[in-house]
Amino acid sequence: MIKTDIIIIGAGPVGLFTIFEAGLMKLHCHVIDAIPQIGGQLKEIYPKKPIYDIPGFPSVLAGDLIDNLEKQAEPFQPGFTLGERAEDIEKQEDGSFIVTTNEGTQHQAPSVIIAGGLGSFEPRKPLVENLPAFEKKGIEYMVREPELFLNKRLFISGGGDSALDWAIYFAENSELPVGLVHRSDMFRAHKDSVDRVYQLQEKWKIELYTHAEIKKVSGGSQLESIELHQKEREPKTIDVDYWLPLFGLSPKLGPIGNWGLEIEKNAIKVDHTLDYQTNTPGVFAVGDVNTYPGKLKLILCGFHEATLAVQSCYKIINPDKKFTMKYTTVQGVQGFEKVV
Numbered sequence: 260m261i262k263t264d265i266i267i268i269g270a271g272p273v274g275l276f277t278i279f280e281a282g283l284m285k286l287h288c289h290v291i292d293a294i295p296q297i298g299g300q301l302k303e304i305y306p307k308k309p310i311y312d313i314p315g316f317p318s319v320l321a322g323d324l325i326d327n328l329e330k331q332a333e334p335f336q337p338g339f340t341l342g343e344r345a346e347d348i349e350k351q352e353d354g355s356f357i358v359t360t361n362e363g364t365q366h367q368a369p370s371v372i373i374a375g376g377l378g379s380f381e382p383r384k385p386l387v388e389n390l391p392a393f394e395k396k397g398i399e400y401m402v403r404e405p406e407l408f409l410n411k412r413l414f415i416s417g418g419g420d421s422a423l424d425w426a427i428y429f430a431e432n433s434e435l436p437v438g439l440v441h442r443s444d445m446f447r448a449h450k451d452s453v454d455r456v457y458q459l460q461e462k463w464k465i466e467l468y469t470h471a472e473i474k475k476v477s478g479g480s481q482l483e484s485i486e487l488h489q490k491e492r493e494p495k496t497i498d499v500d501y502w503l504p505l506f507g508l509s510p511k512l513g514p515i516g517n518w519g520l521e522i523e524k525n526a527i528k529v530d531h532t533l534d535y536q537t538n539t540p541g542v543f544a545v546g547d548v549n550t551y552p553g554k555l556k557l558i559l560c561g562f563h564e565a566t567l568a569v570q571s572c573y574k575i576i577n578p579d580k581k582f583t584m585k586y587t588t589v590q591g592v593q594g595f596e597k598v599v
């Protein structure tokens with residue numbers, strides 16, 4: 260049995276920052292993640308994509324942000340159970356919780372913070388007949404290693420941030436133009452990105468096809484061509500090396516959805532006015548996994564939520580002690596002695 264002050268479920272950016280905030284209050288954390296590496300969506304989906312809305316960083320690569328969060332948490336000696344999914348939670352008579360993973364590893368703590376993000380996520384796939392035959396053979400749903408697609412004949416489909424951000428990245432970094440295909444002419448991405456796409460189209464760096472879809476893919480052992488259908492035009496076959504259908508992810512909450520927590524729209528409802536506690540006292544939900552009026556699924560919002568949640572964990576763990584918040588510039592980031 261692994262014993263700690265706070266069990267954190269999810270080693271995404273929000274789970275990692277929770278370790279730091281808890282550490283400042285001398286609380287020890289143990290983190291469980293279903294995937295074998297830390298970093299959540301940032302390492303899994305877009306490690307090389309720049310992020311522009313982390314305060315104090317005009318631009319930071321997602322992977323670098325995770326490396327920094329790991330360093331920031333290090334002095335507090337967190338424990339990790341990686342590559343195991345939190346499957347079950349049980350409240351004990353003394354008020355503590357035991358969280359058991361799919362591998363049977365048990366963790367016990369007076370409080371639990373769920374930072375499970377989107378849960379286990381699956382890419383949304385287009386309806387194209389022989390799509391599975393070319394998955395990982397020219398068709399990819401996520402950009403993990405951008406170098407792979409540089410200077411290649413590349414087409415991207417989608418009208419959201421991910422599709423546009425990557426189309427811009429490759430248009431600016433590759434020697435070949437990038438094809439961008441979208442079903443309508445209205446994009447769901449940031450306005451800045453949409454403007455940039457039109458600028459790059461004028462420079463012949465993006466070939467933009469709106470009211471268009473890719474309906475067929477062909478090749479041998481690798482993808483060789485796509486069939487593009489555009490409104491009021493004849494279908495055309497285009498030779499490509501890669502096609503990236505970036506239609507977003509379809510989130511699946513997984514086992515957490517069966518823990519008796521109040522769920523709304525595939526997310527955990529929390530008390531947003533106080534501390535992001537769920538309907539089970541002692542269990543909190545922070546980051547992308549929670550919902551409340553006005554919720555924004557942004558990293559910096561998750562950081563704020565985690566900061567408030569650990570204040571309440573402190574009160575649960577130390578009911579007789581008063582904690583006076585001091586700035587880290589006054590108190591310093593003190594190393595933390597392990598409690599277990």
Ligand SMILES: Cc1cc2nc3c(=O)[nH]c(=O)nc-3n(C[C@H](O)[C@H](O)[C@H](O)COP(=O)(O)OP(=O)(O)OC[C@H]3O[C@@H](n4cnc5c(N)ncnc54)[C@H](O)[C@@H]3O)c2cc1C
Binds near residue numbers: 291311
């Ligand atoms: C392409 C893209 C671009 C983005 N760009 C930005 C941006 O520029 N700025 C911004 O602020 N946000 C951006 N976001 C959103 C941002 O990535 C999320 O808000 C952020 O990842 C949420 O962090 P999190 O820690 O809550 O969850 P996640 O990063 O989703 O991490 C959750 C972790 O929990 C684990 N987990 C889930 N269920 C279990 C379980 N039962 N047991 C064990 N582990 C579990 C998962 O494996 C995962 O590792 C972007 C998202 C995408 C997809």
